[in-house]
Amino acid sequence: NAGVTQTPKFRVLKTGQSMTLLCAQDMNHEYMYWYRQDPGMGLRLIHYSVGEGTTAKGEVPDGYNVSRLKKQNFLLGLESAAPSQTSVYFCASSLAADTQYFGPGTRLTVL
Amino acid sequence: GQSLEQPSEVTAVEGAIVQINCTYQTSGFYGLSWYQQHDGGAPTFLSYNGLDGLEETGRFSSFLSRSDSYGYLLLQELQMKDSASYFCAVLTGSARQLTFGSGTQLTVLP
Numbered sequence: 001n002a003g004v005t006q007t008p009k010f011r012v013l014k015t016g017q018s019m020t021l022l023c024a025q026d027m028n029h030e031y032m033y034w035y036r037q038d039p040g041m042g043l044r045l046i047h048y049s050v051g052e053g054t055t056a057k058g059e060v061p062d063g064y065n066v067s068r069l070k071k072q073n074f075l076l077g078l079e080s081a082a083p084s085q086t087s088v089y090f091c092a093s094s095l096a097a098d099t100q101y102f103g104p105g106t107r108l109t110v111l
Numbered sequence: 112g113q114s115l116e117q118p119s120e121v122t123a124v125e126g127a128i129v130q131i132n133c134t135y136q137t138s139g140f141y142g143l144s145w146y147q148q149h150d151g152g153a154p155t156f157l158s159y160n161g162l163d164g165l166e167e168t169g170r171f172s173s174f175l176s177r178s179d180s181y182g183y184l185l186l187q188e189l190q191m192k193d194s195a196s197y198f199c200a201v202l203t204g205s206a207r208q209l210t211f212g213s214g215t216q217l218t219v220l221p
Contacts, residue, residue: 031206031207033208033209040213040214041213041214042115042198042200042211042212042213042214043154043198043209043211044211045208045209045210048206048208050205050206056206058208059210090153090154094207098141098142098144098159098161098202098207099144099156099159100144100156100209101156102153102154102155103153104152104153105153
């Protein structure tokens with residue numbers, strides 16, 4: 001039982017490049033979330049999903065897209081990376097929504 | 112929108128008791144959660160209060176007053192390993208989204 005895993009762990013992009021972050025969970029959770037965390041700040045919700053095939057915008061969705069084609073996977077895409085998207089990205093999943101389980105994070109730098 | 116306030120830093124000595132307060136303004140409130148995050152690590156769930164009152168889990172307790180839009184996390188018998196950031200977060204919305212505060216950096220001194 002791996003819990004929540006994220007791929008990759010680190011990435012450096014140039015402005016304008018695209019990439020996809022993968023989140024996978026093996027706990028059969030319905031709810032999945034993508035957050036970003038900037039230095040010295042709390043986590044901010046980017047997008048979330050309440051089940052396979054559904055996605056919704058969170059607090060800071062601009063510049064990101066997501067897909068939930070399979071229940072266990074939640075993908076976060078950056079179509080044209082900008083330096084303002086330099087951050088640590090955390091994925092989380094939840095069964096009952098009052099407890100969220102977080103992945104180890106992806107550290108993204110956009111030059 | 113949602114807003115949460117918690118102290119940015121707290122320092123205490125090993126073995127002591129520390130309380131981290133959190134006040135919030137929100138709509139569609141379901142409950143208040145607390146998460147712990149060590150440097151470079153992922154947030155981990157500590158406690159959740161959906162109803163008014165005190166929840167106790169080992170050395171950690173959490174309290175909620177809905178009428179005061181206020182909660183706190185109480186850490187007893189502090190240990191060095193408790194040095195971390197602590198985030199309060201309100202649970203709102205149909206998908207039970209979490210909105211996090213900016214975090215309290217707890218430093219435990221020997």
